[in-house]
Amino acid sequence: MPFNIISASDTAIVIEFGDAISQELNDKVLAADAVICESNLSGIIETVPTFRSLMIHYDPRITTATELEAALLPLVDSGQSKGRKTSTWQLPVCYEGEYGPDLENIANLTGVSTEQVIHLHTASPCHIYMLGFLPGQPYIGGLPEPLHLPRLSTPRVRVPRGSVAIATGLSTIYPYESPGGWHLIGSTPVSLFDKHRPKPALFAPGDSILFKPVSTTEFKAIEEALSEGEYTVPCQEVTS
């Protein structure tokens, strides 16, 4: 399996598996991540998997880039972990009215009807490549070709929490209100990050999401149920 190990700083090395956004490369990243996490190598602080590379943060008072590289080469080469558990989530998303403020514009830009945009976005489960930008924020693949759009030319100063957005061939969901330059297609009432949960982030890298369209009424009912602690996102666990 071809890969490069390079230093990003004196506290981090990066294993690069390629230079593209593809599930094949991302699977290699996640497999390497799993095997490195199981290894408990001395001096590693934590790992951060991204689309096509894995960052390994280390403590230079305990180990060095040279030592780590020597230890990691055979591990990553073998690439066999005990098997990863991933989840497929059915995430409720409302595409109506104020919840999908850019839906009409997306339809205009792509030349398909709004119904077809929603249909394309909800057709099949989509792979989560990585989390980043904000706590719990997923970068999601599987966006059908007709919905591939560049970022907005002028980013919004404020994107509401829970917004589901598309750009550059990916989907994302904003866990907090923040600035953002993606097209807002819908909104989910579900909280993606909650410090009080035993697992604070809902998703993990490698999970999948099936966007499930809900009406404004259903959105509000789920929002209500969530505040009462009476709603959990439907989810199936798979061991690969």
Added chain:
Amino acid sequence: MTSGLKVINPGTHTTLQDWGRFGYQHLGVPVSGALDLECFELANALVGNPDNTASLEILYFGPTFEVTQKTIRIAVAGYGTSIEITGPEPARYPAWRSLDLVQGQTFRILLEGTSTSAYMAVAGGFDIPSTLGSLSTYRRAGLGGQQGRPLQAGDTLPLSDSNSPVGHNVQLSLPPYDPSQPIRVIWSIQKDWFTEQSLNTFVSEPFIIQPESDRMGCRLAGPEITHKETSDIISDGIATGAIQVPGSKQPIIMLSDHQTTGGYPKIANVISADLPRMGRIKPGQEIRFAVVDVAGAEQIRRDQHAKLVRMKQNLDPVSEQVGIDLKVLYEANLISGVVDDSE
């Protein structure tokens, strides 16, 4: 009423910080933590706290507190910083020492020197629960600290039970801090995305720290750093001290609250031993970069750590003499060159 430290004036940006929140970056949670981990640890050492006890990070204009507990011991670590006791019996004490205060006393932290930051530790620490293993404040997601945000007037910070002063007060003697030394970097993973000429410019020309800098990133202005083709990369991991260059061609140095991943090419990375200095740097100040190799940077960090350990082991008892404090004058640059060697 909760007893502890009452915030009379919060200062510009005062937050609880510790080493940071580790193990959650793969979920998109920044590490946060003290910008200047060296001063942070020295403040704790001066009050006898374990290294990673959360303390107050004070940026720019310092806060004012009232002691609402019988007695407390504090210490401030920061270049050109002092503690001013206000009220009927005003007094001024230098940083780099521990100091006992009693109920009803009001004091403020003054930053007047070469640094924008200082750390105030309280013996025994703050009685505030941690979030995901750390007390470090990360404002954007409301994690850690005092309700996930900087201090506000009217807050009372509860202190741990074990905070009564024990034993002699201690002090540290430090060489003055020289902000003009270049910041050392290693080349980073997207070095090849930049033109040869820009790489030369980066290490030979000065850059100016911009006022929009914050705990997330230090923005620089200077000569243009040009990409060979594009400034868009496929998002990848970010280490603290990463120097990103977006389409504006002006570098940004990623600090403690930086995002875990990013989509701009990284030309270089500040070595970990020089990160504390990035926490001291002032807007308007000029900086230059000097390149070292990775093995060199790792060795510099280990040497620096050994030096820090020695400093923490060599604290002197404070001699409680009243009078002009030469050290404060020296650090505030009010006098130069000659300092009484009995100091």
